[in-house]
Amino acid sequence: MATLHTHTVHPWLPLTRLHILFHSLALFSLFYYRTTRLLHQPTLPWLLMMLAEAILAELWLYNQAFRWRPVTRSVAMEKLPGEEKLPGVDIFVCTLDPEKEPTGQVMDTVISAMAMDYPSGKLAVYLSDDGGCPVTLYGMREAVEFAKEWVPFCRKYGVKLRCPKVFFSPMGEDEHLLRNQEFMAEQEQLKAKYNNMQKNIEIFGGDPKNCSLVFDRPTRIMNEQLEMPMAVYVSRERRPTIPHRYKGGALNTLLRVSGLFSNGPYVLVVDCDMYCNDPSSAKQAMCFFLDPETSKDTAFVQFPQMFHNLSKKDIYDSQTRRAFKTLWQGMDGLRGPGLAGSGCYISRTALHLESPNTNVFEHNAQNKFGNSTMYIESLKAIMYGHQTAKKHIPRDVILEEAQVVASCSYEKDTNWGKEVGFSYAILLESTVTGYLLHCRGWRSTYLYPKRPCFLGCAAIDFKEGMLQQVKWISELFLLAISKYSPFTYGISRMPIIHSFTFCYFTSTTQYAVALIIYGLIPQLCFFKGIPVFPMVTEAWFGVFAILYISSQSQHLIEILCGGGSLRSWWDEQRIWIMKSLVGNIFAFIVAMKKLSGLNKAKFTLSNKVIEKESLKKYEEGKFNFEGAALFMVPLTILLMINIVCFFGGLWRLVNVKDFEKMSGQLFLLSYLVGLGYPILEGIMSLKSKCG
Numbered sequence: 001m002a003t004l005h006t007h008t009v010h011p012w013l014p015l016t017r018l019h020i021l022f023h024s025l026a027l028f029s030l031f032y033y034r035t036t037r038l039l040h041q042p043t044l045p046w047l048l049m050m051l052a053e054a055i056l057a058e059l060w061l062y063n064q065a066f067r068w069r070p071v072t073r074s075v076a077m078e079k080l081p082g083e084e085k086l087p088g089v090d091i092f093v094c095t096l097d098p099e100k101e102p103t104g105q106v107m108d109t110v111i112s113a114m115a116m117d118y119p120s121g122k123l124a125v126y127l128s129d130d131g132g133c134p135v136t137l138y139g140m141r142e143a144v145e146f147a148k149e150w151v152p153f154c155r156k157y158g159v160k161l162r163c164p165k166v167f168f169s170p171m172g173e174d175e176h177l178l179r180n181q182e183f184m185a186e187q188e189q190l191k192a193k194y195n196n197m198q199k200n201i202e203i204f205g206g207d208p209k210n211c212s213l214v215f216d217r218p219t220r221i222m223n224e225q226l227e228m229p230m231a232v233y234v235s236r237e238r239r240p241t242i243p244h245r246y247k248g249g250a251l252n253t254l255l256r257v258s259g260l261f262s263n264g265p266y267v268l269v270v271d272c273d274m275y276c277n278d279p280s281s282a283k284q285a286m287c288f289f290l291d292p293e294t295s296k297d298t299a300f301v302q303f304p305q306m307f308h309n310l311s312k313k314d315i316y317d318s319q320t321r322r323a324f325k326t327l328w329q330g331m332d333g334l335r336g337p338g339l340a341g342s343g344c345y346i347s348r349t350a351l352h353l354e355s356p357n358t359n360v361f362e363h364n365a366q367n368k369f370g371n372s373t374m375y376i377e378s379l380k381a382i383m384y385g386h387q388t389a390k391k392h393i394p395r396d397v398i399l400e401e402a403q404v405v406a407s408c409s410y411e412k413d414t415n416w417g418k419e420v421g422f423s424y425a426i427l428l429e430s431t432v433t434g435y436l437l438h439c440r441g442w443r444s445t446y447l448y449p450k451r452p453c454f455l456g457c458a459a460i461d462f463k464e465g466m467l468q469q470v471k472w473i474s475e476l477f478l479l480a481i482s483k484y485s486p487f488t489y490g491i492s493r494m495p496i497i498h499s500f501t502f503c504y505f506t507s508t509t510q511y512a513v514a515l516i517i518y519g520l521i522p523q524l525c526f527f528k529g530i531p532v533f534p535m536v537t538e539a540w541f542g543v544f545a546i547l548y549i550s551s552q553s554q555h556l557i558e559i560l561c562g563g564g565s566l567r568s569w570w571d572e573q574r575i576w577i578m579k580s581l582v583g584n585i586f587a588f589i590v591a592m593k594k595l596s597g598l599n600k601a602k603f604t605l606s607n608k609v610i611e612k613e614s615l616k617k618y619e620e621g622k623f624n625f626e627g628a629a630l631f632m633v634p635l636t637i638l639l640m641i642n643i644v645c646f647f648g649g650l651w652r653l654v655n656v657k658d659f660e661k662m663s664g665q666l667f668l669l670s671y672l673v674g675l676g677y678p679i680l681e682g683i684m685s686l687k688s689k690c691g
């Protein structure tokens with residue numbers, strides 16, 4: 001069979017590597033300069049500055065792993081085998097709280113998943129309702145009813161935008177161009193039905209008792225066997241005394257339940273706010289899973305997380321440009337990207353087998369996978385490829401067994417959450433699962449097609465952005481000091497350069513130290529007239545200047561190549577400092593609290609409800625710090641110190657005229673005050689509002 005995909009290594013590779021060499025030489029000179037000066041005349045500011053620079057250099061080093069060999073990939077879907085030969089795909093949508101995840105929106109995701117361009121009999125959609133809310137079950141019923149007409153409609157006319165909400169919005173206008181009358185009439189009818197469905201959900205959800213979370217409940221599974229993709233609603237059993245393991249637990253339950261019903265060899269995980277924007281994503285992913293070269297050890301195919309609600313002035317960098325444009329492509333050229341938890345196709349085999357090289361099925365399967373024989377049979381069916389057996393099992397028998405595997409005691413004394421399924425090692429179930437798969441020798445691939453396959457809802461104010469940041473960084477920090485640390489466990493199991501990428505993710509808390517020093521010491525010293533950089537007339541000044549220009553221009557080139565502007569470069573610098581500083585400080589505190597048992601582990605669910613006022617500010621590109629007072633404390637303090645020291649020091653400079661000595665600091669402070677101005681504006685508008 002012809003290869004189903006191709007990749008190109010970044011054409012600038014030799015230049016990038018030369019730059020790495022050049023930058024490291026400059027770093028060596030910097031440390032040579034710092035140490036010799038320090039030995040000669042030790043002072044506290046110099047010691048601290050050197051500490052900060054050592055941290056920045058360490059993180060810089062890990063960062064180079066992402067630049068070592070970035071690749072971009074493309075697929076040849078036309079070379080895929082015929083539809084009858086495609087393997088099954090089970091889609092998992094997880095939801096928890098209708099307050100933060102409006103049911104109507106969740107159903108858009110479900111419907112768009114059901115309408116995926118894939119043979120109907122091979123597609124199944126599972127909705128995990130972790131809140132056990134009546135409105136979610138109600139919404140699912142409505143969604144399935146609507147999908148019965150929507151899915152055939154999309155297939156008949158080859159509609160590309162299969163999320164009904166978007167299709168019926170101005171964004172879907174292209175879909176309506178040059179269509180015949182019959183199409184127009186049908187879509188009118190469907191539009192009315194869709195609006196009706198959303199209205200029903202809204203009315204039903206209007207009653208608070210239908211939206212309240214139930215955390216003491218039996219399993220509830222509803223399944224509709226239709227001609228179109230199967231739809232299954234799963235609310236696993238939950239009891240207050242038994243750990244439920246958040247999303248990781250929900251996904252593992254879905255793995256088992258779906259194993260009994262449809263048992264697709266591949267699963268797609270999407271967050272409930274991430275609708276499918278391109279129906280062909282499953283086929284695109286199959287180009288890796290079915291390719292003879294990559295089929296054996298590809299554990300997952302990751303698509304970028306992209307968002308439908310980004311403003312042109314994305315001041316919070318909600319798109320996380322760096323992650324999905326730079327870092328993931330960099331990892332892809334090594335042994336593959338990390339697992340992002342949404343928009344990823346995962347091989348069931350990889351989630352159950354120790355490594356790609358063990359193809360023998362264990363005899364002590366019950367100890368590992370729990371004691372459902374039916375489930376173990378389903379695994380065997382996938383690994384040995386005999387798919388037909390399960391068709392003979394009557395539906396009520398399957399439903400009964402599904403109750404068993406969805407019960408909260410099922411995982412007791414098994415390997416679920418350890419070597420089997422999604423890992424519970426940290427709350428970022430996906431990140432750690434992807435990482436552990438890599439440790440066990442699996443590969444992954446990253447596909448960044450022109451048309452985004454999945455679109456979700458990004459945080460559009462500072463508070464939401466920070467909450468997310470703190471959740472991620474604190475958990476990653478806990479991973480760094482756990483027994484699975486990339487520094488010990490990872491490094492000994494992965495190629496070293498690849499392990500650096502995970503070292504980087506798990507050690508960003510160190511940025512907090514470096515940034516506090518760099519945001520405080522040069523400033524105070526500027527005020528007092530103590531130099532912390534070489535004189536502008538000294539050759540050593542050049543080393544600092546080179547390092548600054550070298551890293552800034554690298555960042556700028558990255559942004560320009562990704563279609564960004566000078567403006568986005570400047571904005572990204574600001575938000576990077578803010579997020580790195582605040583996010584890391586609070587993440588460290590949260591992690592410490594969790595370690596000491598002060599805080600119980602808790603998953604902060606991100607809010608997917610867009611407030612009108614936040615949206616307005618976000619679109620104007622103005623900072624909105626509402627609700628983020630606590631996060632603002634370190635930022636405000638540092639900003640004030642910077643401003644005071646800037647003007648105070650400037651006054652001193654004009655009087656004393658030791659310009660030569662202080663120009664490094666003068667430049668640094670001007671840069672920071674310039675960056676900080678919009679933050680100040682944001683703080684002021686918050687103040688005036690409170691007052």
Ligand SMILES: O=c1ccn([C@@H]2O[C@H](COP(=O)(O)OP(=O)(O)O[C@H]3O[C@H](CO)[C@@H](O)[C@H](O)[C@H]3O)[C@@H](O)[C@H]2O)c(=O)[nH]1
Pocket residue numbers: 093094095096097101128130245246247250270271272273305340341342427428429430431468603604605606607
């Ligand atoms: O107890 C829980 C908590 C969360 N979720 C679901 O998990 C998903 C992700 O939660 P969210 O709060 O949206 O997390 P984000 O920080 O926005 O998402 C990123 O980070 C998460 C943690 O790693 C990943 O799970 C996500 O896939 C990834 O998009 C949502 O669909 C939730 O409904 C559950 O099902 N049960």
Ligand SMILES: [Mn+2]
Pocket residue numbers: 271273456606
């Ligand atoms: Mn999310």
